[in-house]
Amino acid sequence: MNFSSRTDLTINSGLNDIFKTRDSETISFAGGLPDTDLFPRQELAEALQKVITSDNPQILQYAGKQFLPLREKLASKMQKEGLLTQPSEILLTQGAQQALSLIAQLLIDPGDGLIVEGPTYVGALAAFDAVEPSFYEIPVENDGINLTVLEHVLKHHEVKMIYTIPDFQNPTGTVMSVAKRKALVKLANRYDVMIVEDGAYRDLRYSGTQLPLIKQFDTQNRVIYVGSFSKILAPGIRLGWLVTNTKILSDLNALKNSCDIESSSLILQGVNQYLEDNDLNQHISEIHRVYRHKKEIMHQALINYMPDSVKFNNPEGGFFIWLQLPNEYDMNQFLNSYLLPKQNVTLVPSKNLFASKNILNQARLNFTGSTDQQINDGIKRLGAGLKDYLMKKTVSC
Template sequence: MKKLFAQRVLNNSNSYINDIFKNSANPQNISFAGGFPDQDLFPSDQLEEAYRTAIANSKPDIFQYQSVQGSPSLRQKIANRMIKNSGMMVSSENILLTQGGQQAIDLTAKLLLNKGDSIAVEAPTYMGALTAFDMYEPVYHEIPIDKDGMQIDILEQTLKKHPKIKLIYTIPDFQNPTGTLLTSERRKKMVELANKYDVMILEDSPYRELKFEGDSVPPVKYYDTEDRVIFISSFSKILSPALRTGWMIAGKGVMERLLDLKSATDLQSPAITLAAVDQYLSNNDIDQHIKEMTDVYRQKRNVMLSAIKRYFPKEITYTIPHGGFFVWVTLPQEINSTQLLIEKVLPDAHVAYVPSDSQYVSKKITNAFRLNYTGLNPTIIEEGIKKLGEVLRKEIQLVQLKIG
């Protein structure tokens, strides 16, 4: 049967990462691997009531086929929040509701990529996006990240050298996996480069509202002058991932094509869920909910950073995120984080993380890993970091003995 599969599917195997996630799901392990929200923060009762009210107020129509673009009322609410929170002028007609941010990434790839087309991506970047892009068999160009996000000078050099690049993929707000924030100057310059070199930008921003401190930075889309930026986000990180409700913002010409692709993919997102999210927003203060969530995540981040400082060896460096879900840890060059995870961290410490090679197109950076702090309680975070630190100390000592 395998011979019947499309070659692009066979080329897109991530079996060892799937094995790592499967092992990390073992209840004996402390998993920092998944990018999970804290389920104790889900507004479960309010969402249950929202579903009940939405169905009661709209049946039988709610069970019928609905608009491909999605609920006009919910789209308007999203537009209003975007205007209020980012200053970005957007109409409900420029919004398409999707089944999570992941579908939005896939729709963008379908829209823009033929086999062999080129994409510029951050290095490292969200591995789920790479999995989606891989299905369209593109050529990748990695743009490294520093403490201020994607290095725009290197992006410019790359665009100049490779004129066939069609798309820039960026996670500007508390990036997955590094937690970095792209500066406003770099955002503006990115749009200028897109205009100059005739490319599109996919701005993936699910963590934008989970800011712990610092000033707000406008979205990349805010600086868009030629409808080159497709902005995507979702309710997965601020309400619940099970809702599978995301959205795309794009200009009129792009939106028309996206609607065709969405129709071909699934006809529409589930009307019942969209109505329930709309009802939730009508009856609850989502800004207060996000504030409460952010307060908890700030505390968890602080616990993780404090534990890293206390238990990790001094040879290790790490990011200090000002929002979002992740800390990025860099080991000495001699240590392979995947090998270390499989051979020592999982079996000895019963701790899991996401190794760096899965988050680079090139797979060449093997001495780093991603940690998630939002999904675990502070006590477990402390315990897991302590156990991980013990393994890292021993490993670095072994490396030093070999070198010395």
């Protein structure tokens, strides 16, 4: 039997590669994994225990509608950030991933123009691939998406949606400037385009000043904000949310119902209980302390061990450092023929992080999922592998 072409597109997206490691000795900088020691297991266990042993048997029943107390808490969290929103504008989803997939299903028909950053989050490309858009890729600069190229594309093509990760972008770690956030909304208004603002890493700022959401500049209901508990609590609870106006929300909710009927009541109520009994901001501060330290270890190791021709950044938050080799080198080839077999280290080569699949000389390094020792050893081995690779390539040229 032939499966639909949709499966080919998604299965070949590269998302699965990120979770692949050779064996337990492999040092992986590939996954976007949080540090398991930071999961508040005890507190979550207590919260889940409390709700499941409560007198309310409905806890395990179909809920029929989205759980209000958690939406109220999220509305209040977003209000504290400066976004005037209501619980009725918040949809709870199974991770930010489901939000991206639902939005793509709602907004995009096959062939419709969809703008993504180059590079971008591989899982978003997987979700978008399934609806078969025409991708337009806009380079990401140190201060966010390149607006000149963006405007050129908007001027010459029909585009329905722009997908951006303005805070600690996955994979580059960059933050979009305030000026660009404002200009982006203006362009979206002028060219009648929706913006999807993915804030999966927004709460993870380790230094510098937090910037306003793009959605705060939105006066025409064009920006759908997507949030996630994966990086601030745990990805295993599969809980995210989106913020949009009630009309779009009801369409997205209908699509969600067709996909999973509803999210797990147990998880929604358990997380709500966790938030009532614990201080999420204090937990996030602890995450900041640990990840700031890990990022500094990785950055210092890169300074110590990288050959001069290799460039890397020092982001103010998020999960990733971005590595750039000179143009002529291929990170996929380096990973498969040097880094993994000889040094037992993995990373994500840039190819699958670009919708165009044509940028080969860059890579994403995750610093949150490894221990200090692994970070130092892994970067040392990466440096040795790169020196070897760059030298052999130069000789063979």
